[in-house]
Amino acid sequence: MKFKNFLIIFLLVIISATLIFFKFNSIPKYLAYDEVEFTKLALSLDNKPYIPYSNLATGHSTLYFYIILFSLKIFGLTTFALRLPAAIFGTLSLLIFYMIFLLSFRALARNLATKGSAIHASLDFSVTLFLRNDNWMAFLFTFIFLSSHWFLNFSRFAFEATFLLFLELVSIYYLLLYIRVKSSTKVHSWSVLAFSGLFAGLAFNSYTPGRIFFVLPLSFLFISVIPLIQNSKIKLMKILLCFLVPFIITVTPLTISFLTNKDTRIDQLFFWRNHEMTISQKISGTLQNVSTISQMFFIKGDMNGKHNYPGKPALNPILGVLFFAGLLITLKDYKNFYNQLFLLYFAISIFPSLAIYPWENPSMLRTFTVLPSAIYFIAVSIYNIFTIGKKLIKKELYLFGIILVVFLLSSAYELRTYFKYQSAVFTQAFEIRLPLEKAIHIKNLYEKNK
16 A cells, blocks of 8 residues: 555656646746746845735735745756746655545545435445545546636646645545544644644745634644543643643744734725725625636636636636535535535635725635635545446446546646636736846836836
């Protein structure tokens, strides 16, 4: 099993690196204004004491930009160096997702196998497939994740999305690892829980939507662990402190910075904080956002050419149907721990976009971290298809072959969307046609574009 895991992780690294770095310097060929501003922000941090927040580039916490600065110092002032961190964190996110899938879907399959309802009858093949071959099933769904044009896009230029995704997934992985150890051995692995708190704190220091992520691991400490401690207040305090101490230490510098510096980006975007708008206007705007974001998955996607092929749904028709069916199944079986986890993760990933001005939506950048939940719902749907399909198609190999062909067609469709159609849009969407070392000397980029 160790060799199988090593082999699969090796394959994931090779395949993800191939897709993410294919024509890395030519798709996109040019630079976005934001990327140039990000470079300026990163360079402004050099040879100075630690600065947790900068007002440059419309205002950002600086953790990711220190990583960009490190890359620029190693590889030079080049587009490759600027975009390399996003690509690396994209690859690492896939590996963490694979490990999360092994922890979560194995438990989900076992849970479904114990049910006696009609929809879960004839489970022999499904249980065998998802439990004995869980490594390869996790590989399959991780590949679906990788081949999504939504994921590939943000892994190939210098935005913070993949960095935030990596931090959140690592925090979730350590949370699940702690819960599994605690449930099976009754032993508290304090260091594992501390890592979950640490990475939740790092997510807080990353892209703005990550500020509320800590709600997820903290909520599931209450849901899963606290009922097991038999009303011991001392153990309760140990559990909470083990998570909260590294989290609080990590977020303190940025929090203190906000006492003297406003987060200008939040003031610009979040209409819930606009005191000039009436309650009815805010409700109307929120409902409009709900409609727009819902349509983003199936009907009309992000119109920004940097984020998406303008208007194309975030999920192709195959994945869209599986996602919707899996979401309904997960909602129906909401008492399952892992279903609760990914439903809450889905909600947390969507929530920040509900609070921004409606004309900013749909945004596949701000909702990027919804992807792991979407893949989970697709996996739930596939599991139930296997369960039901076994009754209709007696040959197990035929059923598996049909599903595999459908997934291969879906991935081919996604790769074609990105490399053929979306890449063609980049010529206009990425505005700066100068090399990075010259582009950073242009002043007032946004004014110059008017």
